[in-house]
Each structure stands twice: as C-alpha cells, then as structure tokens.
Amino acid sequence: MLDFENIIVGAGLAGSTIARLLADKGDSVLIIDQRNHIAGNTYDFFDENEILVQKYGPHIFHTNNEDVWIFLCRFTEWNDYKHRVLAYVDGKKVPVPINQDTINILYSKSYDTEELIEFYNNQKIDIAEIKNSRDVIVSQVGEDIYEKIFKNYTKKQWGVYPEELEPEVIARVPVRTNNDSRYFTDRYQGMPQEGYTRMIQNMLDHPKIKILLNTDFLEIQNELKFEKLIFTGCIDEFFKFKFGKLPYRCLNFKFETVDKEFYQEAAVVNYPNDYDFTRITEFKHWTYQKRPNTTIVKEYSSAEGDPYYPVPQKENYKLYEKYKKEAESLEKIYFAGRLGCYKYFNMDKVVEESMKLFHTLY
Ligand SMILES: Cc1cc2nc3c(=O)[nH]c(=O)nc-3n(C[C@H](O)[C@H](O)[C@H](O)COP(=O)(O)OP(=O)(O)OC[C@H]3O[C@@H](n4cnc5c(N)ncnc54)[C@H](O)[C@@H]3O)c2cc1C
Known part of the structure; x- marks a missing residue:
C-alpha cells in the first residue's frame, strides 16, 4: 500500500502546480500520470533534428496575472517571443x-x-x-x-x-484598426527558455514529490492511501461515465521535416478554407534555433481520439453539471484542470485555478 498525504492524478500544469505548492508547505505528494512523460499537453522534446517540438500542438504562454507569472518564473526563464x-x-x-x-x-x-x-x-x-x-x-x-x-x-x-x-x-472577435500583428496583447508573454517539460521538471523537483509514470490511477486506486486526492483527468471517466460520456474535440498531428531553413513566414498559419488540416505550426519561429532544416506539424481536428477541447454546447455543460454535483458530494477528493473541470482553460488560467484550489485546501 502506497501511503502519501496527497495523491495527484495528472502531471500536467494543473497537477504539477498543486503538487509544488503542497510540497512547499511540507506535505508529501505522489503525482501519477498514465503517459510516459510529465508536462501533460504542454510536453515538448527534441526531435531527430534537435528541434524542440511540442507533441500536442502549439502552446504559447501569455498572461496578465502577475501572481501566475511570478510563480512560473521560479521554474524557468522566458524568451521574448511574441506570437503571430x-x-x-x-x-x-x-x-x-x-x-x-x-x-x-x-x-x-x-x-x-x-x-x-x-x-x-x-x-x-x-x-x-x-x-x-x-x-x-x-x-x-x-x-x-x-x-x-x-x-x-x-x-x-x-x-x-x-x-x-x-x-x-x-465571445468577441478582436478587430484592430492599426497594424498590431501580435496574436496576444497580454502584459507577460513568451516561451520558456528551455521548454515546458524542463519548466515542469523544475517544478516537480522537490524532495517531497514522487512521480509515477505509465500508470493509470483508476487501475491502482485500491492500492493507495491518501488524505487528499486531486484528480486532473476526465471527470466522467472518474465516475465510470455513469451519466454518459462528455464529448471532446480531438486532434491528430502529422509532423514533417522540411529540408530548408524556414517553411513559412510565421509560427502558425491557419487554413480556414483549403486542405483538410486546420493549421501548420513551425516551431523554430519561437525556439530561435539555428538549423539547416525545420520541423512543421499539420493539425487535423476530429471527433474521435484523445480528449483535447471540451465541446462548448449547452447539453454538454448540463451533463458536466451532473458530474460536478457528484464530485462535490465526495470528501477529500477534488477535481482540477481542463479535464477535471470540463473547461477550455489557457495555461495561465490552469495555474490560477490550481493556486485557488490549493488555498482552499490550506
Ligand atoms: C492544441 C492546444 C493548443 C493549446 N494552446 C494553448 C496556448 O497557446 N496557450 C495557452 O495558454 N493554452 C493553450 N492550450 C491549453 C493548455 O493545453 C491547457 O491549459 C493545459 O495544458 C491544461 O493542463 P492540465 O494539467 O489541466 O491538463 P493536461 O495537460 O491534459 O494534463 C492532464 C494529465 O492527466 C493525465 N491523466 C488523465 N487521466 C489519468 C488517469 N486516469 N491516470 C493517470 N493520469 C491521468 C493525462 O495523461 C495528462 O498528462 C492549448 C490546448 C490545446 C489542446
């Protein structure tokens, strides 16, 4: 029997933020992820061309929240990339x-x-x-x-x-009357100097935190003892889909190496009307790496596959409310992150919400 004060399911930004805050208070934390890596959907790695690529699509950090910014600056430096x-x-x-x-x-x-x-x-x-x-x-x-x-x-x-x-x-279409071509106008924006995986590795690098990868919590939950459980996986899956499945929009990614220094004029080009893919991302625009070749990824949207975006329709929110009510009736178990709350959160919001949850626990 594994015995920790806190069990956190999911080593993405939500789980890792809460893990670090609890560990800083002196609590022991076991963080479990079913994937073979930490960092959840922000996971990045060096591909065969030594280009730092993001496995689950482009993630650009931006925030106006100073507390979030200060917290993350403990674990990384940032480059000056402005998304276009x-x-x-x-x-x-x-x-x-x-x-x-x-x-x-x-x-x-x-x-x-x-x-x-x-x-x-x-x-x-x-x-x-x-x-x-x-x-x-x-x-x-x-x-x-x-x-x-x-x-x-x-x-x-x-x-x-x-x-x-x-x-x-x-909710609102940003329409500009000047030539500002920045995608975001937030006060703080940029990319972690050594990538998101390194940032989260630094976050989890604490003597009170143990990491268990390649492990589905739902399969081992009977072998665990804890005072608090924070679950950042899919809330409907936790409850064995008892009210039905919450729909998600899924993504497929096709990575390609292109034998020239740059493939396109900006990091992301959207294709609203042509081709099957929605957009092409070229990572070197923000890694600033000097390489003779480049990696791009074409992104395809579909109804089947891993869960990415909660589908924002009334009936889905209603279904989520049933799970939320069920979750609120549990003791010692809390739900967080984009899958736990069935909500599209930007990364800064995930950190903000995780900080709030931590403050309700302490
Ligand atoms: C394509 C795409 C692009 C995005 N771009 C941006 C952007 O540019 N800027 C921005 O601010 N935000 C962006 N986001 C949002 C960002 O990805 C999220 O805010 C953030 O990653 C959510 O973190 P999380 O920890 O809640 O979830 P996740 O990162 O998904 O982490 C949850 C983890 O829980 C694990 N897990 C689930 N169930 C179990 C289980 N039963 N047992 C063990 N482990 C389990 C999963 O394996 C996963 O690693 C984007 C999202 C997508 C989909």
Whole structure:
C-alpha cells in the first residue's frame, strides 16, 4: 500500500502546480500520470533534428496575472517571443486577428485607420438578439469576412458551423484598426527558455514529490492511501461515465521535416478554407534555433481520439453539471484542470485555478 498525504492524478500544469505548492508547505505528494512523460499537453522534446517540438500542438504562454507569472518564473526563464498568426485566404496570407493589413491585403485597398473604421461600420450587420457564434461575428465584421476567415475554420475545428455554437465560444472577435500583428496583447508573454517539460521538471523537483509514470490511477486506486486526492483527468471517466460520456474535440498531428531553413513566414498559419488540416505550426519561429532544416506539424481536428477541447454546447455543460454535483458530494477528493473541470482553460488560467484550489485546501 502506497501511503502519501496527497495523491495527484495528472502531471500536467494543473497537477504539477498543486503538487509544488503542497510540497512547499511540507506535505508529501505522489503525482501519477498514465503517459510516459510529465508536462501533460504542454510536453515538448527534441526531435531527430534537435528541434524542440511540442507533441500536442502549439502552446504559447501569455498572461496578465502577475501572481501566475511570478510563480512560473521560479521554474524557468522566458524568451521574448511574441506570437503571430497568419491565415491563408483567397491565395494570400493575412494576419489574424484582423488588422489594417488583413483588410488591405484581402480587399486590395490602402485604407488608413479612419477609412478602416468606416469599412468595418459598413460591413457589420445589426442583429437584435445575439443567439450564436455566427451572430457574434457578423454583428462585428459582416458576412464577407465571416465567410472568408471564420465560417469554415470553425467547422474544421469543431465539426459544426458557428450558428450551432453558443455565443460565448467566440465571445468577441478582436478587430484592430492599426497594424498590431501580435496574436496576444497580454502584459507577460513568451516561451520558456528551455521548454515546458524542463519548466515542469523544475517544478516537480522537490524532495517531497514522487512521480509515477505509465500508470493509470483508476487501475491502482485500491492500492493507495491518501488524505487528499486531486484528480486532473476526465471527470466522467472518474465516475465510470455513469451519466454518459462528455464529448471532446480531438486532434491528430502529422509532423514533417522540411529540408530548408524556414517553411513559412510565421509560427502558425491557419487554413480556414483549403486542405483538410486546420493549421501548420513551425516551431523554430519561437525556439530561435539555428538549423539547416525545420520541423512543421499539420493539425487535423476530429471527433474521435484523445480528449483535447471540451465541446462548448449547452447539453454538454448540463451533463458536466451532473458530474460536478457528484464530485462535490465526495470528501477529500477534488477535481482540477481542463479535464477535471470540463473547461477550455489557457495555461495561465490552469495555474490560477490550481493556486485557488490549493488555498482552499490550506
Ligand atoms: C492544441 C492546444 C493548443 C493549446 N494552446 C494553448 C496556448 O497557446 N496557450 C495557452 O495558454 N493554452 C493553450 N492550450 C491549453 C493548455 O493545453 C491547457 O491549459 C493545459 O495544458 C491544461 O493542463 P492540465 O494539467 O489541466 O491538463 P493536461 O495537460 O491534459 O494534463 C492532464 C494529465 O492527466 C493525465 N491523466 C488523465 N487521466 C489519468 C488517469 N486516469 N491516470 C493517470 N493520469 C491521468 C493525462 O495523461 C495528462 O498528462 C492549448 C490546448 C490545446 C489542446
């Protein structure tokens, strides 16, 4: 029988944050992951070309939360990368979020800021009651931009068109009237200097923390004794799917080596309307590594496979509420992270929520 004060299931950012905070207080922690590595979906590693790649898709850190930033700075230094994304539309690559260049390139214009504001005003459509994500978009940028940039990308990503998604999925479309091409505008942004895996390794490097990999908690739970259990896996799986399965959008990744220094102009290029993949990521744009060749990854979205994105539809939230209620009736067992809370969290939010949970435990 393994006996720890705390058992944490999942060595992703959520589990690792809580593990470190508990260990800093002097508690013993066993952190278990079914995968053969730590760092959850932020896991990165050096591929055969010695390029630092991210196994589960591009993860760019950004936050306005100073406490989160200070906490993570204990475990890594950061480079100065500012994320930039292009979208391939009508044979042209244009910046997203939409800015002055996007419109001028797409419509072969040379609008200044004032003319651009007028353009947006002419495009947008008055909608009395915003009922879905399509309404959110066309009420801000109109039908044509919706068709070119948003409609098919959403269908590729979620398997449904924006009119079938809740308004909050695309709560607000960032529309810029200047040439700011940064994807995020948060105060703190960058990439961990030596990668996320190293950052999380440093987080878990504590005499009070033991790591157990290649182990499914649900298979060994009867062999464990604990005072507190923090579960960051799928909440429906914990309860043996007793109310039904929570749907997730899944991803498949196809990595390729390209025999030239750079493949594309930005780290990420979205393909809303062409090809089967949703986007191509090229890692060297943020690792700043000097290599004669480059690694890219094409991302495909599907309904089957490992769980990635909770599907933001009313009926799924209702189902989750049933599990949440069940979870609240348990003693000593807490649910955290994107799978435990069935919610898309950015990394900073995962750390923030994990810090909050820690404070409720202490
Ligand atoms: C494609 C993609 C891109 C993203 N890009 C960004 C981005 O650019 N910026 C950003 O801020 N956020 C991004 N995110 C969000 C980010 O991935 C999450 O916020 C974060 O990784 C969630 O951490 P977590 O610990 O909750 O979950 P995870 O990282 O998924 O960790 C959960 C861990 O629990 C383990 N586990 C589950 N069940 C069991 C079990 N029964 N037994 C043992 N172990 C178990 C899993 O193996 C996993 O390692 C992105 C997400 C995706 C899907």
